[in-house]
Amino acid sequence: MYQEELCRKKAKELVSKMTLEEKASQLRYDAPAIPRLGVKSYNWWNEALHGVARSGTATSFPQAIGLAAMFDKELVEKIGDAVAIEGRAKYNASQKQEDHDIYKGLTFWAPNVNIFRDPRWGRGHETYGEDPYLTGELGKAYIRGIQGDGTHMKAAACAKHFAVHSGPEDLRHEFDVEVSDRDLYETYLPAFKECVTEAQVESVMGAYNRVFGEPCCGSYFLLKDILRDRWQFQGHVVSDCWAIRDFHTHHMVTATPEDSAALAIHAGCDLNCGNTYLMIMKAYEQGKVTEEEITQSAERLFTTRFKLGIEDGSEFDEIPYEKVECREHLKLAETATEKSCVLLKNDGVLPLQKDALKSIGVIGPNANSRLALKGNYYGTSSRYVTLLEGIQKETGDDVRVFYAKGCELIKDRTEPLAMEHDRLAEAVTVAEHSDVVLLCLGLDETLEGEETDEGNHYGSGDKEDLELPEVQKQLLEKVLATGKPVVLLLLGGSALNIARAQEACSGILLCWYPGARGGEGIANLLFGKVSPSGKLPVTFYDTLEDLPAFTDYSMRNRTYRYYSGKPLYPFGYGLTYGSVVCRDAAVRKEGEKVMISVKVENQGIMDTEDVVQIYGQNLESENVAENPVLCGFQRVFVGAGEKREIQIEIQMDVLYPVDHKGDRVKEGEKFQFYAGTSQPDSRSIELTGITPIGNLLEHKV
Secondary structure (H helix, E strand, O other): OOOHHHHHHHHHHHHHOOOHHHHHHOOEOEEOOEHHHOEOOEEOOEEOOOOOEOOOEOOOOOOHHHHHHOOOHHHHHHHHHHHHHHHHHHHHHHHHOOOOOOOOOOEEOOOEOOOOOOOOOOOHHHOOOOOHHHHHHHHHHHHHHHHOOOOOOOOEOEEEEEOOOOOOHHHOOOOEEOOOHHHHHHHHOHHHHHHHHOOOOOEEEEOOOEEOOEEHHHOHHHHHHHHHHHOOOOOEEEOOOOOOOHHHHOOOOOOOHHHHHHHHHHHOOOEEOOOHHHHHHHHHHOOOOOHHHHHHHHHHHHHHHHHHOOOOOOOOOOOOHHHOOOHHHHHHHHHHHHHHOEEEEEOOOOOOOHHHOOEEEEEOOOOOOOHHHHOOOOOEOOOOOOHHHHHHHHHOOOOEEEEEOOOOOOOOOOOOOOOOOOOHHHHHHHHHOOOEEEEEEEOOOOOOOOOOOOOOOOOOOOOOOOOOOHHHHHHHHHHHOOOOOEEEEEEOOOOOOOHHHHHHOOEEEEOOOOOOOHHHHHHHHHOOOOOOOOOOOOOEOOOOOOOOOOOOOOOOOOHHHHOOOOOOEOOOOOEOOOOEEEEEEEEEEEOOEEEEEEEEEEOOOOOEEEEEEEEEEEOOOOOOOOOOEEEEEEEEEEOOOOEEEEEEEOOHHHHOOEOOOOOEOOOOOEEEEEEEOOOOOHHHHHHHOOOOEEEEEEOOO
């Protein structure tokens, strides 16, 4: 694939013609041109978590956590393909303009396959959630979509941040993670391994923190022993941005920039996002770096460039600019929004019936917010559709839509000269004049995000707790007090304590950060054009009291696999407008594969998609997760009253324990499997009223 050996040969030949100084110059993210060899300047830094980011117009998809909630590998791969096509179209146009600036290249630093282990982490919404298996499956799908299967790579994907990285943000430049072998190999590394060994991801980005005392971007253990030797990774390694500088400024494992550059390149970090590799030649002159090391990294980087066709052309060079934000991709984004939203509660108020309503009140700080649509690492949309605008478009002149902001996201007033809560009375008035209230609360990137994101209220980007801001909680109470039916539309990228809303609201729809035109897809769900079908890729807790400290990387009592408490909403939970139940299931072996056939029936009156989930538990090993774990899933469409049978392949590896080297040990022969549209835990059964079915399999190893 991608003419691997030929590209490697071309890279070796080209690099052999360079001087040592020229080779060293190519290890920077902003690699300069080498005119005498016909090498153009190239900036490696580009972003594409959920659409081409930071380089102007592009289709905006739901944030990654929303893509995870779809539980849909096929759609994630299509989205990756759309992102790559738009990236190529923009790259081709930029090349014609001789624009080689940052964010204009074909090397996308996505996906983020870190594990969202703690709900406080500000960057968790960039990930695919808390489950290693789900994360690996979706990460592979996105990579395959981005890189394609042509003669050349359509674009290059990057699995980040390697490894054991999930906050706290304000400690990331100095933090040393201590983690057990079991947690390392069972939780933190599996998704990366899948991306490398199964999807052949072209690049891996090191993390900021240390692991076992070694900074990740200079870790012999991570980059040599595991990535290169054990997994046989053939691509290139890039540092997180300015992470190598942290070696001597924060981690204090080196004394000088030259020492830091030397440590990174010794460990196998080929490309520096930052400026420390400007000191590579000094490190060489001091005898700390060899020419062979510089040459090896340059060859790896030019292999990627040849695989992309940057140096000698590709079959994608004629993709036209018209592909950017084209109708097909916009429809794909709308579909993704519809499939990503999670219906957490519905007492029958949804879907809304326009002919039964005279007025709707749309209230809240996120009702008309463009920022809350986008998440972070986003591009520019030629058009934004907020929740308010989507609802207004859908209702037209049939229903009066009242609007009140109600409060700011976190500030206590809208107008600086006004008294506190200056928009609260208007919100109450709107609620009193409405047949139903759609209350739009939650977060945006100013309240959860990366440490360096501009505008983070808490500075670090992490959340201090699971609570909605006080002004929003007060707005919720005032609107509820009117006695009108209230549907909470929650925007955000992580678990929040909305126990009060679960108790008192008529409906709750989790919208995540739904993309630039997300208001359209959400309106489709609210008014029943499409049934909600998303599932939670993270556990929603109602308290932090049961969780270990944020700095504790142990998985004890974390995530659905190990949590012993009662969650507010479990991983894998989500309602629909239909009523899909699994009627029967059978387990069988097909060679080395284990398959489960599941008969499903929609006993409701509305067509819907749903996600059939298989959870398994090893009954004979004491070295596996305490709770049943996800080992298979499939999204399925079931018409009202329809019965279907589907086949799901089981990922048996996730049911076996790992040894101290990270290898799965086939320990145990008896497994309990559960098939349903949720976990088999008591809270899911309580919320859905449906018990997954179980079968005992005598599986002979």
